[in-house]
Amino acid sequence: MGVALEIVAGFLGAGKTTVINQMLKSYLANGHKVLVIQGERGEKNIDQQAYQNTGRLVVKTAKVKDLDPLQLVRWLEEHKPDNLIIENNGMEELEPLLKKLEQRPLRKYCRLQRIISLVKAGTFNLYAANIGRLFGEPLSKADMVILTATEGLPAKDLRQIQKEILKFNGDAAFLLLPSAAKAEKQFPEESFSAGGKRGLFSTADPLVSFALLYAILLVFGFIVTLRVFDYARGELYLARAQIFITIFVSILLQAFPFIMIGVLVSAAIQVFVPQQFFSRLFSRNVVFSTAIAVMAGIFFPVCDCAIIPVMRRLVQKGVPLSAALTFMLAAPIVDPVVVASTAYAFPDKPFIALYRLSLGVFIAIIAGLIMRIIPYKGEILKGGAVFSACSCGYCSQADSTRADPHPFTARIKGMINHATAEFFQVGQFLVLAAVFSTYIQTSISPATVAFFAGSPVGALLTMMGFAFILSICSTSDAFIARNFIHQFPLTSILGFMVFGAFLDIKNLLLLSGNFAGRFVVHLVLLIVTVSFIVLSLSGKMLFF
Amino acid sequence: MMKLFGARFLNLDALFKTAILLGFTIFFTQTIITGEALAYVSPKIFPFIKFSAAIMALMAVFSAVDIVRIPRKRPRMTTYTLFALSLALALLFPPAFLGGSDLKGRQVDLGLYRTENGATRASGNLELGRAAEQQRPTGPGEPPPALQGNKIVFTEENFYYSLYLLYREVEYYQGIEVEISGFVFKDASFAADEFVVSRFVMVCCTADMQLAGIMCHFPGSQGLEENTWVRVKGVLQQGTFRGETIPVIIPVEISPINMPDPPYVYPKF
Numbered sequence: 116m117g118v119a120l121e122i123v124a125g126f127l128g129a130g131k132t133t134v135i136n137q138m139l140k141s142y143l144a145n146g147h148k149v150l151v152i153q154g155e156r157g158e159k160n161i162d163q164q165a166y167q168n169t170g171r172l173v174v175k176t177a178k179v180k181d182l183d184p185l186q187l188v189r190w191l192e193e194h195k196p197d198n199l200i201i202e203n204n205g206m207e208e209l210e211p212l213l214k215k216l217e218q219r220p221l222r223k224y225c226r227l228q229r230i231i232s233l234v235k236a237g238t239f240n241l242y243a244a245n246i247g248r249l250f251g252e253p254l255s256k257a258d259m260v261i262l263t264a265t266e267g268l269p270a271k272d273l274r275q276i277q278k279e280i281l282k283f284n285g286d287a288a289f290l291l292l293p294s295a296a297k298a299e300k301q302f303p304e305e306s307f308s309a310g311g312k313r314g315l316f317s318t319a320d321p322l323v324s325f326a327l328l329y330a331i332l333l334v335f336g337f338i339v340t341l342r343v344f345d346y347a348r349g350e351l352y353l354a355r356a357q358i359f360i361t362i363f364v365s366i367l368l369q370a371f372p373f374i375m376i377g378v379l380v381s382a383a384i385q386v387f388v389p390q391q392f393f394s395r396l397f398s399r400n401v402v403f404s405t406a407i408a409v410m411a412g413i414f415f416p417v418c419d420c421a422i423i424p425v426m427r428r429l430v431q432k433g434v435p436l437s438a439a440l441t442f443m444l445a446a447p448i449v450d451p452v453v454v455a456s457t458a459y460a461f462p463d464k465p466f467i468a469l470y471r472l473s474l475g476v477f478i479a480i481i482a483g484l485i486m487r488i489i490p491y492k493g494e495i496l497k498g499g500a501v502f503s504a505c506s507c508g509y510c511s512q513a514d515s516t517r518a519d520p521h522p523f524t525a526r527i528k529g530m531i532n533h534a535t536a537e538f539f540q541v542g543q544f545l546v547l548a549a550v551f552s553t554y555i556q557t558s559i560s561p562a563t564v565a566f567f568a569g570s571p572v573g574a575l576l577t578m579m580g581f582a583f584i585l586s587i588c589s590t591s592d593a594f595i596a597r598n599f600i601h602q603f604p605l606t607s608i609l610g611f612m613v614f615g616a617f618l619d620i621k622n623l624l625l626l627s628g629n630f631a632g633r634f635v636v637h638l639v640l641l642i643v644t645v646s647f648i649v650l651s652l653s654g655k656m657l658f659f
Numbered sequence: 660m661m662k663l664f665g666a667r668f669l670n671l672d673a674l675f676k677t678a679i680l681l682g683f684t685i686f687f688t689q690t691i692i693t694g695e696a697l698a699y700v701s702p703k704i705f706p707f708i709k710f711s712a713a714i715m716a717l718m719a720v721f722s723a724v725d726i727v728r729i730p731r732k733r734p735r736m737t738t739y740t741l742f743a744l745s746l747a748l749a750l751l752f753p754p755a756f757l758g759g760s761d762l763k764g765r766q767v768d769l770g771l772y773r774t775e776n777g778a779t780r781a782s783g784n785l786e787l788g789r790a791a792e793q794q795r796p797t798g799p800g801e802p803p804p805a806l807q808g809n810k811i812v813f814t815e816e817n818f819y820y821s822l823y824l825l826y827r828e829v830e831y832y833q834g835i836e837v838e839i840s841g842f843v844f845k846d847a848s849f850a851a852d853e854f855v856v857s858r859f860v861m862v863c864c865t866a867d868m869q870l871a872g873i874m875c876h877f878p879g880s881q882g883l884e885e886n887t888w889v890r891v892k893g894v895l896q897q898g899t900f901r902g903e904t905i906p907v908i909i910p911v912e913i914s915p916i917n918m919p920d921p922p923y924v925y926p927k928f
Contacts, residue, residue: 213729227729256731286733324740331744357755364749365699365865368690371683372707375714456862459823459926528721535676535718543738546745556762556866591867594860 120225124253125233126205130263150196184221232257259288266293366549377421381428382534394433408438412446423625441483447589447616448475460593494631544628548621578607582615589616606654672734673725680719682746687712697921698754810836819926840890
């Protein structure tokens with residue numbers, strides 16, 4: 116099986132040596148033989164004296180950057196250790212080391228057990244803000260994060276730091292090391308071999324997935340059992356389940372291709388568009404950047420579900436939030452197919468398509484301007500704004516191949532890997548939204564809950580609400596809206612089509628999967644308010 | 660077992676990704692080849708499905724390469740479970756065709772319009788009808804209704820466009836002979852002699868289908884069971900529904916037919 120390898124990563128003074136000493140104590144006490152590759156001479160030294168007479172500790176000094184995989188193989192053959200500990204300096208990313216470890220023949224000799232990332236509590240905010248990328252990479256890959264030198268720090272600050280780390284890497288075990296002197300007490304043998312206490316996410320994750328499997332089995336178990344006792348009813352339920360699954364799968368089949376386009380564009384932007392491109396493009400005046408945002412919508416005419424991954428990437432790449440918002444709202448409305456389908460759904464009222472287009476663009480511009488005038492101060496992207504780095508785990512793979520002789524192919528690979536990771540990240544919310552939408556479509560009859568159809572304001576609000584739960588895709592919204600022409604005035608029908616393209620169940624879930632919770636609330640309130648005001652005013656001014 | 664999960668030994672993340680992407684590639688390809696996709700989505704989505712099947716196959720290949728590499732990430736079990744379950748349901752259950760009452764929110768579309776002040780009006784007039792006749796070749800993508808002499812025959816291809824014209828120009832088409840197939844749809848609010856010969860119209864996918872059709876006034880309506888498929892031959896008249904003027908068929912002949920496959924119509928634009 117090979118030697119059990121552990122990587123200890125952290126900046127100078129983060130406490131790597133202290134932790135390694137603690138690990139050594141535990142392994143050597145169990146009779147293991149250990150090889151340590153020490154990268155740098157820190158303030159402290161590895162406790163060689165204590166174990167010299169056992170002959171079971173070998174310490175070599177080599178910077179990871181210069182570490183020759185063949186040399187490492189020779190050391191492993193010569194000393195035949197049970198454990199290998201490699202120290203990785205914080206100024207180096209982990210990715211090159213992992214690449215070396217994957218090379219033959221080294222790959223056969225050792226097996227990566229875990230990555231331990233150390234962070235000195237007092238330096239966290241400074242490093243995160245200034246060298247986010249370099250700092251975030253080892254953290255995002257870690258199995259265990261140890262926050263060191265926490266003694267004397269206010270509990271509030273510690274919680275804040277822990278929250279930031281959890282957002283970035285919810286899987287890692289999290290440990291506190293108050294000071295080097297307390298290392299002994301903090302790391303008893305057992306806590307280390309057990310891997311420490313894991314983050315909440317890694318506990319919840321398997322539980323949730325188990326619950327999902329269990330729920331599905333329960334439903335079908337129930338139907339099958341029912342069918343044994345009451346054949347007719349069992350068959351009826353089975354038929355209903357089949358209808359439900361058909362609609363569910365149809366939503367996935369229709370939306371996955373558009374999500375795919377969205378994540379490909381997003382990945383292409385990430386890998387191929389230089390960071391300065393967007394900041395230069397949007398640095399000019401407000402009219403210019405708004406115009407670009409609306410035009411971009413015309414040149415990127417895809418369904419609303421493709422737009423969210425792209426918007427996230429644009430914000431990450433430094434596009435001003437106001438322009439990104441205008442783009443996100445305008446794109447599904449200015450899509451020529453959407454305009455055509457609206458005209459076709461309302462054949463005797465061609466102006467409806469025109470109103471939908473112009474009102475939609477108007478609301479997109481107003482919402483963008485408000486975002487510009489009153490900027491949002493908090494965190495925008497999910498996963499913490501502190502790290503400008505992407506936590507997908509593939510970015511650094513793509514970037515560290517810059518020296519590759521074939522940078523283009525490496526970039527294509529980086530782009531595909533990126534798109535794959537994002538497809539799963541975004542797609543899971545689509546699956547959830549599809550389940551919910553199917554339920555709504557098959558069981559709730561909106562015609563029977565039209566309480567407020569009487570007053571124009573009530574009707575508009577009701578239709579905006581329906582748009583949120585009933586919209587599937589901006590192309591077909593117009594045909595769904597047609598259903599309501601018996602009960603609702605035309606302004607509220609228009610409200611359905613405009614608002615439905617902005618926000619629906621699917622979009623909300625996609626947004627909350629990509630952006631920070633508070634920001635999503637802020638965004639939704641902004642879109643709802645602006646849409647409602649513009650739409651209700653338009654009802655008084657437009658001529659039908 | 661725990662050791663396998665705990666250690667960065669097997670790249671489970673890449674393994675799950677590869678398996679799921681391959682599964683979806685197979686499902687997407689199979690559903691297009693067998694034509695079952697028509698029960699899920701409109702043919703205009705097909706090129707997009709083919710494109711994403713190709714991309715997913717490519718993604719699967721790139722992920723497969725990573726299976727033997729050191730995992731960079733822990734697998735998100737919830738994410739992969741959601742995908743795997745969706746895939747299993749899609750592969751295990753053949754698609755069903757929906758009947759008239761399966762989408763609860765749908766009322767049959769009888770082409771009524773309500774204006775802002777709450778009043779309703781019947782659409783269409785003679786002049787507009789003539790204009791539409793002349794402009795036919797530039798209609799919205801579908802072939803014009805097969806107006807043979809004094810008769811309109813609804814086909815799968817011209818279904819939605821024919822309806823569109825009939826509703827828009829009620830007066831103009833009055834007295835014309837019509838031949839149309841669809842399933843029998845009835846609503847609690849219908850009179851005893853009323854039924855609608857209707858089809859589901861699919862714009863994008865099953866979830867957004869609409870019921871569309873023409874009202875028939877037929878004394879034997881009660882004898883027709885809901886959701887049965889019929890071919891109706893008759894004469895087009897102006898009728899009223901909820902105070903509106905709408906086209907109505909006075910059937911001369913109603914014959915049972917088998918459900919067409921697929922039973923839906925797909926308007927093009």
